[in-house]
Amino acid sequence: xxxxxxxxxxxxxxxxxxxxxxxxxxxHNGEFFTLLGPSGCGKTTLLRMIAxxxxxxxxxxxxxxxxxxxxxxxxxxxxxxxxxxxxFPHLTVRENVEYGLKLRKMPKDEMKAKVDKILxxxxxxxxxxxxxxxxxxxxxxxxxLARAIVIHPSVLLMDEPLSNLDAKLRVEMRSAIRExxxxxxxxxxxxxxxxxxxxxxxxxxxxxxxxxxxxxxxPHTIYTRPYNIFVSTFIGHSNLFKGNIEADGAGxxxxxxxxxxxxxxxLSEEAADGQEVVISVRPEEFAICSEGxxxxxxxxTKVFLGKYVNYSLSFPEEMILPNQPSIEFSQDLGxxxxxxxxxxxxxxxPNAMKVNVFIADGSxxxxxxxxxxx
Amino acid sequence: MNRRFRWDFxxxxxxxxxxxxxxxxxxxxxxxxxxAFQDAATGAWSMAxxxxxxxxxxYYQSMINSFSVTTSVTILAVIIGTALAYxxxxxxxxxxxxxxxxxxxxxxSPPFIGAYSWILIGGRSGILTKWLxxxxxxxPSIYGFAGILLVLTLKLYPFIYLxxxxxxxxxxxxxxxxxESLGCSGIRKVVTIILPLITPTILAGALMVFMNAMADFGTxxxxxxxxxxxxxxxxxxxxxxxxxxxxFAAAMAAIMVLITSTIFMxxxxxxxxxxxxxxxxxxxxxxxLHGVKNVIMHVCIYTLVGLSMIPQLVVIYTSFLKTNGxxxxxxxxxxxxxxxxSELGTAVSNTYLFSTAAMLAIVFLGMTVAYLTTRRKxxxxxxxxxxxxxxxxxxxxxxxxxxxxxxxEEPMLLSGTxxxxxxxxxxxxxxxxxxxxxxxxxxLSPSLEEASISLGASPVKTFFKVTAVMMLPGVMxxxxxxxxxxxxxxxxxxxxxxxxxxxxxxAIYTEVIRASYGTAAALSTILTLTTITxxxxxxxxxxxxxxxx
Numbered sequence: 001x002x003x004x005x006x007x008x009x010x011x012x013x014x015x016x017x018x019x020x021x022x023x024x025x026x027x028h029n030g031e032f033f034t035l036l037g038p039s040g041c042g043k044t045t046l047l048r049m050i051a052x053x054x055x056x057x058x059x060x061x062x063x064x065x066x067x068x069x070x071x072x073x074x075x076x077x078x079x080x081x082x083x084x085x086x087x088f089p090h091l092t093v094r095e096n097v098e099y100g101l102k103l104r105k106m107p108k109d110e111m112k113a114k115v116d117k118i119l120x121x122x123x124x125x126x127x128x129x130x131x132x133x134x135x136x137x138x139x140x141x142x143x144x145l146a147r148a149i150v151i152h153p154s155v156l157l158m159d160e161p162l163s164n165l166d167a168k169l170r171v172e173m174r175s176a177i178r179e180x181x182x183x184x185x186x187x188x189x190x191x192x193x194x195x196x197x198x199x200x201x202x203x204x205x206x207x208x209x210x211x212x213x214x215x216x217x218x219p220h221t222i223y224t225r226p227y228n229i230f231v232s233t234f235i236g237h238s239n240l241f242k243g244n245i246e247a248d249g250a251g252x253x254x255x256x257x258x259x260x261x262x263x264x265x266x267l268s269e270e271a272a273d274g275q276e277v278v279i280s281v282r283p284e285e286f287a288i289c290s291e292g293x294x295x296x297x298x299x300x301t302k303v304f305l306g307k308y309v310n311y312s313l314s315f316p317e318e319m320i321l322p323n324q325p326s327i328e329f330s331q332d333l334g335x336x337x338x339x340x341x342x343x344x345x346x347x348x349x350p351n352a353m354k355v356n357v358f359i360a361d362g363s364x365x366x367x368x369x370x371x372x373x374x
Numbered sequence: 375m376n377r378r379f380r381w382d383f384x385x386x387x388x389x390x391x392x393x394x395x396x397x398x399x400x401x402x403x404x405x406x407x408x409x410a411f412q413d414a415a416t417g418a419w420s421m422a423x424x425x426x427x428x429x430x431x432x433y434y435q436s437m438i439n440s441f442s443v444t445t446s447v448t449i450l451a452v453i454i455g456t457a458l459a460y461x462x463x464x465x466x467x468x469x470x471x472x473x474x475x476x477x478x479x480x481x482x483s484p485p486f487i488g489a490y491s492w493i494l495i496g497g498r499s500g501i502l503t504k505w506l507x508x509x510x511x512x513x514p515s516i517y518g519f520a521g522i523l524l525v526l527t528l529k530l531y532p533f534i535y536l537x538x539x540x541x542x543x544x545x546x547x548x549x550x551x552x553x554e555s556l557g558c559s560g561i562r563k564v565v566t567i568i569l570p571l572i573t574p575t576i577l578a579g580a581l582m583v584f585m586n587a588m589a590d591f592g593t594x595x596x597x598x599x600x601x602x603x604x605x606x607x608x609x610x611x612x613x614x615x616x617x618x619x620x621x622f623a624a625a626m627a628a629i630m631v632l633i634t635s636t637i638f639m640x641x642x643x644x645x646x647x648x649x650x651x652x653x654x655x656x657x658x659x660x661x662x663l664h665g666v667k668n669v670i671m672h673v674c675i676y677t678l679v680g681l682s683m684i685p686q687l688v689v690i691y692t693s694f695l696k697t698n699g700x701x702x703x704x705x706x707x708x709x710x711x712x713x714x715x716s717e718l719g720t721a722v723s724n725t726y727l728f729s730t731a732a733m734l735a736i737v738f739l740g741m742t743v744a745y746l747t748t749r750r751k752x753x754x755x756x757x758x759x760x761x762x763x764x765x766x767x768x769x770x771x772x773x774x775x776x777x778x779x780x781x782x783e784e785p786m787l788l789s790g791t792x793x794x795x796x797x798x799x800x801x802x803x804x805x806x807x808x809x810x811x812x813x814x815x816x817x818l819s820p821s822l823e824e825a826s827i828s829l830g831a832s833p834v835k836t837f838f839k840v841t842a843v844m845m846l847p848g849v850m851x852x853x854x855x856x857x858x859x860x861x862x863x864x865x866x867x868x869x870x871x872x873x874x875x876x877x878x879x880x881a882i883y884t885e886v887i888r889a890s891y892g893t894a895a896a897l898s899t900i901l902t903l904t905t906i907t908x909x910x911x912x913x914x915x916x917x918x919x920x921x922x923x
Contacts, residue, residue, distance in 0.1 A: 080555035086548035089650035100556030
């Protein structure tokens with residue numbers, strides 16, 4: 001039986017160092033939930049706490065209503081897929097998959113049927129009598145997945161399972177994992193640092209930084225309506241501009257530092273007249289326009305990428321937030337009327353419906369309806 | 375290979391190694407087999423020597439004895455070594471580094487010190503025997519099967535320990551976690567996961583133990599008494615003053631080589647069928663035992679290590695005792711040491727001289743042959759690679775006999791020279807350096823050499839300027855182990871030595887036989903201290919805390 005997982009104010013410490021200062025999250029039954037963040041953010045630590053391989057220094061983790069803090073890993077009924085696959089090298093593929101079932105004293109014929117079925121689901125039937133050494137990375141990962149799922153665990157935990165595979169295989173396995181998970185309908189917690197992987201595979205994503213969840217939401221919301229600047233720049237690229245709010249009876253407008261005015265209808269109540277803000281514009285949310293209709297800038301470099309062209313832009317320093325790697329504009333070649341050249345001066349208009357606005361320190365969104373935990 | 379053959383540096387090295395192995399290993403072995411099939415008196419072809427062996431219980435019993443004691447030693451050593459490695463890797467043990475160093479010292483110490491110390495302790499007039507006798511307790515006899523079993527097990531379990539501890543460190547903790555996530559724990563985890571994972575390693579270690587126990591000459595010679603084993607039998611038949619027993623000894627040696635090579639190939643066959651590779655991203659973490667379990671574990675480990683250190687301690691202690699002939703008397707003195715330097719000074723200098731000469735040859739051969747067999751693979755280097763395994767299966771005394779048989783006559787008269795002893799040391803101890811050299815070569819990317827060549831250095835120059843320099847740490851650590859085992863070599867030297875080429879090991883042996891225990895103890899102390907010094911250098915050079923053999 002699949003379960004819901006409640007993480008209630010949990011704390012993880014190594015000696016005096018606090019890795020996770022007190023984290024709360026609720027994972028729904030049957031959901032594909034991804035922990036996404038840069039390395040060292042505590043995502044694997046949290047996963048291993050759920051698995052039972054890391055101790056819990058404070059708070060509680062519950063499977064449905066049962067607190068599991070003190071239940072040892074081998075009694076939690078979890079299925080885990082490891083970054084290194086952790087296929088037992090001395091057992092054949094079939095024996096690896098049977099391992100958990102044997103421990104559960106399953107009758108032989110029932111076990112055979114189950115193993116046959118799962119080998120078929122993950123498409124490794126033809127390799128079942130091989131030793132793992134003679135399998136490719138992708139095949140080993142399928143074995144690991146089959147071995148974890150066949151015991152019908154309460155939750156499936158995956159720790160960067162695709163990071164050792166090459167790019168093409170990663171995409172293939174991604175959809176295979178998603179498919180199998182939906183078929184079996186099992187609560188899954190998935191850890192990755194690859195944002196594309198997270199966006200493509202998850203029901204919901206929790207973006208983590210330094211042991212704190214920055215935002216939990218569906219992939220679409222995470223990308224289009226990030227809760228703060230960290231999320232907006234960690235997932236995809238965002239150009240950050242300095243600006244102010246102007247509010248009057250007619251509506252609200254964000255004013256860029258060079259005086260360009262962008263009327264917006266999506267700002268929340270909180271956005272007040274005169275408030276300093278950060279305006280976040282994604283590279284694809286710009287459109288070339290005529291003088292006065294957008295922000296003025298110069299093309300610094302140009303990279304041709306086939307489907308689109310990526311330009312990096314130079315702005316006057318007072319217009320943009322400091323310490324950004326680059327300000328980018330990507331032009332969709334399918335709709336481009338004019339290709340820019342390096343050195344061109346150009347006017348770009350942000351798409352008012354897509355732009356995100358944050359409070360001046362970047363910690364919170366000023367958009368209507370954006371919440372930290374969706 | 376479709377490359378045209380060129381008469382370059384590597385061709386010379388290939389030729390040189392084939393000459394060395396051919397002349398000093400293959401040809402003598404061949405000579406041994408030939409003389410085993412020859413009648414002593416007439417020189418005609420005959421199976422008489424073998425018939426002689428299998429007809430008389432006195433002889434074939436030694437084969438049965440060798441087998442039973444070797445098998446028992448191997449089983450015991452596997453159990454003790456594996457258990458020790460398991461607890462030492464997975465649990466916190468107080469004084470771990472001292473324990474590890476003691477284990478390595480007892481492995482590398484001169485082979486027969488154990489036997490001779492245990493005689494001093496538990497022999498007929500041993501310290502413990504006498505002490506117990508005062509209370510009317512009979513100490514069980516230390517001679518024969520039991521004594522050999524005790525001494526060899528205590529000496530050889532470290533092989534298993536070192537091998538298995540290495541393998542345990544290679545088990546990825548994710549494998550253990552995977553087992554736990556599937557619902558497995560406790561003893562079942564050990565049986566279904568950990569044991570199968572280290573089985574190939576245990577088998578490799580068991581082979582080393584078997585070969586060493588089978589070939590050991592000093593221990594059964596000293597403590598075996600009526601319990602005859604093959605190496606002792608071969609030695610005494612060969613040294614026999616009647617002289618015409620050489621052919622019979624050769625036949626026994628041939629039988630022994632047959633046995634060891636059968637075991638060797640059997641082990642390789644089993645291991646190959648079970649082989650898999652392990653690589654550990656995150657080794658298993660050390661835990662702590664608590665309460666009674668913790669106390670029991672510590673008591674067991676300390677007792678074991680204490681028992682294996684007793685021989686060295688007894689030897690060092692008795693070397694400072696006053697002696698009167700073969701009897702230790704009250705009081706302490708340096709007499710034994712003074713006597714060594716007046717009577718046995720050449721044995722001391724010979725030991726260092728021969729071992730160092732052998733080590734230099736071993737370093738050159740080790741590096742070049744390792745390079746040949748890893749980087750210049752061809753059918754010829756494959757043969758060389760196989761030849762380098764031979765010393766593992768040829769007992770020292772057998773190698774001694776083959777060399778003596780082969781180089782006993784003009785124009786190749788080498789017997790009685792220092793050279794023949796050095797040659798036997800090179801052949802016997804090369805594998806240690808060779809293995810560590812190959813291991814490091816497999817880790818070095820060939821592109822480093824290609825880079826050097828692309829910058830204009832010739833292949834030979836590249837080898838000496840780039841490859842050899844990078845190999846050096848690995849080679850040196852192997853060379854030190856080769857050197858340590860060379861200074862402690864007995865079984866081949868005892869057959870090859872003459873008065874002028876006596877080494878310390880041989881001198882200890884002859885002193886013990888003469889019951890001159892004081893000088894034997896002093897010599898052993900010098901050997902043990904040299905071994906420890908060399909080991910300290912080894913740990914500094916390699917930056918490691920373990921030894922691979």
